[in-house]
Amino acid sequence: MTEFEQLVRSRRSIRGFSDQSVAPEQLMRIFELAQQAPSNCNTQPWQVWVASGKECDALRQAFYECASSGQASNPDFEFKLPFENEYRTRQMDCARALYGLLGIERGDKLARNQAMLQNYRFFEAPHVAFIGMPKQFALNSAMDVGIYIQTLMLAMQSEGVSSCAQGALAYYPDLVRRAFNVEDDMGILVGISFGFEQVSHPANRTRTVRAPLAESVKFIG
Numbered sequence: 001m002t003e004f005e006q007l008v009r010s011r012r013s014i015r016g017f018s019d020q021s022v023a024p025e026q027l028m029r030i031f032e033l034a035q036q037a038p039s040n041c042n043t044q045p046w047q048v049w050v051a052s053g054k055e056c057d058a059l060r061q062a063f064y065e066c067a068s069s070g071q072a073s074n075p076d077f078e079f080k081l082p083f084e085n086e087y088r089t090r091q092m093d094c095a096r097a098l099y100g101l102l103g104i105e106r107g108d109k110l111a112r113n114q115a116m117l118q119n120y121r122f123f124e125a126p127h128v129a130f131i132g133m134p135k136q137f138a139l140n141s142a143m144d145v146g147i148y149i150q151t152l153m154l155a156m157q158s159e160g161v162s163s164c165a166q167g168a169l170a171y172y173p174d175l176v177r178r179a180f181n182v183e184d185d186m187g188i189l190v191g192i193s194f195g196f197e198q199v200s201h202p203a204n205r206t207r208t209v210r211a212p213l214a215e216s217v218k219f220i221g
């Protein structure tokens with residue numbers, strides 16, 4: 001296996017972290033490397049805000065309070081839900097893999113809700129990054145941000161740092177704008193909780209599979 005294959009195959013979403021922080025110089029190396037992501041016309045539309053330590057804890061508290069009190073979410077960009085057909089099946093398989101390991105039955109709405117709320121506690125990670133772009137930008141730039149986040153997660157993985165991308169963290173963008181003093185015309189697309197894996201956490205035994213190649217890729221010629 002090449003080092004690259006090993007890197008790609010070993011990255012998984014981690015949802016239980018130790019409280020050990022990533023050293024500032026390691027953080028800089030990771031974010032410097034992710035900055036190499038390609039983008040349309042090299043526009044580099046991503047804007048990234050990273051919180052650590054007390055600032056991360058304050059955001060964790062604010063997100064959890066909003067979500068657990070049932071405050072209506074107000075994402076900056078449209079979410080197209082629910083998923084249907086094979087996309088729905090994959091979504092359900094993914095939820096089953098995670099909730100099964102946490103010992104949560106499908107019908108146990110209370111336990112599922114508690115587990116879902118862990119998103120807003122950043123799965124107790126010591127760091128969280130929010131990634132956004134100007135609100136007036138469209139799908140083509142969101143694609144660049146997607147490329148950036150995979151580059152970032154692989155940069156983390158190459159440094160032994162684990163992560164979980166979280167669309168859920170786009171639900172309360174005003175909390176991010178307030179914490180980082182961000183202008184109103186900047187939108188939030190996704191958050192990434194990151195740090196070192198707590199290996200004993202049951203959620204981290206989650207394994208997802210991918211569709212057979214023929215379901216996603218067609219070759220001609």
Ligand SMILES: Cc1cc2nc3c(=O)[nH]c(=O)nc-3n(C[C@H](O)[C@H](O)[C@H](O)COP(=O)(O)O)c2cc1C
Binds near residue numbers: 011012167169
């Ligand atoms: C853009 C994006 C948003 C995601 N949002 C969430 C989320 O809100 N909560 C969560 O627990 N996982 C989230 N995930 C993680 C996915 O569930 C995970 O990537 C997928 O199940 C594949 O598993 P793997 O990352 O372990 O390979 C997200 C992943 C991506 C790429």
